[in-house]
Amino acid sequence: MYVRLKGTGQVYAIEGPTRFWDCQPIGSRVRCTEVIAQTWPEKQRILDMVSDEGPWERIEAHEFGKTARAASSLGMELFTQRTELTPKKSVPLAPLTTFGVKASAQWFVEACDVSDVREALTWASTHSQPLTVLGGGSNMLLHQDVEGLVLRIAIKGVELVQEDGEHVQVSAGAGEVWHDFVMHTLDQGWGGLENLSLIPGSVGASPMQNIGAYGVEIKDHFAWLDAVNVADGSLKRFGPEECDFGYRESVFKRGQKDRWVIVRVAFNLQRNAPLRMGYGAIEQELQHVPVSDRTARDVSEAVIRIRQSKLPDPSVVGNAGSFFKNPTVSASVAESLLVTYPDMPHFPQLSGDVKLAAGWLIEQAGWKGVSRGTHGVHDKQALVLVNHGGATGAEVWQLAQDVMASVADKFGVHLEPEVNQIGL
Ligand SMILES: Cc1cc2nc3c(=O)[nH]c(=O)nc-3n(C[C@H](O)[C@H](O)[C@H](O)COP(=O)(O)OP(=O)(O)OC[C@H]3O[C@@H](n4cnc5c(N)ncnc54)[C@H](O)[C@@H]3O)c2cc1C
Incomplete structure (x- = not known):
């Protein structure tokens, strides 16, 4: 939204509830300042600017652009004064993580853009504090209070990078909520991510473990990601090969662990992407819809229904989804297990190894639904531990x-x- 202070040349671009640009002609100069509202008076100022009663009037984007451009076309310096990023002390993390176990961050700060990330890295290094990156907190178990600086990634913004009619490339800020992003792509008619609907967490964490569900992993649609180097603040673009994706794995969980803060991720999507319905109960869920009428939205809705019927909702009972990975064993180990357990689910892999279902193994070992009072094993899905x-x-x-x-x-x-073990 763009506003002008009535009767003056001072114009503002409001970018969100905590951020705006203030462009003010001063004599023959124009001074543009980016304001990040961290205190209540600044936030109230934004609320006043967007209300229709105050001394501000709405203007069109081009009117703001004229003043802002003047700042640069006149050769004037474009001032960008950022409010200093100030980490807060002793911030409870239970509300920011889906397991909801009690733990606090010694220091905590949120990053809304790349500059914030760099500032936070500098702060951590000058104060000799270790860094923990936090997205939606849906894939971590906090073992104790987190020492050092917890940096929560809140970088927003979805951008269409390129489009040729059928194919699109779209990027999203690491702080976008994954499910909201998937819904946005479906709203635009871009297919590809529908099987990954309702996975909790952020876009930025999606490459960390190459999130996957119902026969699709993000590597199937991944284009690139931008990440800030923790050591020197430099920005690097990673292509698919460099990410070295595997089953719930990427280079960011292995050789490059803790070395990068992911700030933006891009995906290749398609208007008429083929639908993948051969996994789990999707086909069964969609049996009432004629095959030729089925859309990516139908698949998404089927996935959402299946997930809601099987998985505990973290807003009701604390959990981090599947606590364990499905294990892979050699063909000979699988064969000998099948002699004793002929019903054992098993999935031969291209490598010759065989993947087993961790949930089935845990259930057979008698753990499904076991409760230890405050916590236990979920009664519908033994792969999930609950608080x-x-x-x-x-x-x-x-x-x-x-x-x-x-x-x-x-x-x-x-x-x-x-699940990532933090502070173990
Ligand atoms: C009910 C439930 C169901 C789930 N179902 C699935 C599923 O079907 N498939 C699946 O793959 N996962 C699933 N998960 C796990 C989880 O949703 C995903 O792993 C998700 O990608 C985690 O995102 P997050 O933002 O919450 O990450 P967080 O938990 O905040 O972080 C996870 C790890 O990534 C790091 N990290 C986070 N953001 C960044 C960043 N921007 N840059 C660098 N490092 C970062 C953190 O330091 C941490 O090590 C489920 C979880 C729940 C609670």
């Missing part, structure tokens, strides 16, 4: 270890956590 309320990260981790030990005991198969 019924008041559990600590250490208690949930003890349960995870007991589950892993008992599956190893019964099947000789080692489970690996999918």
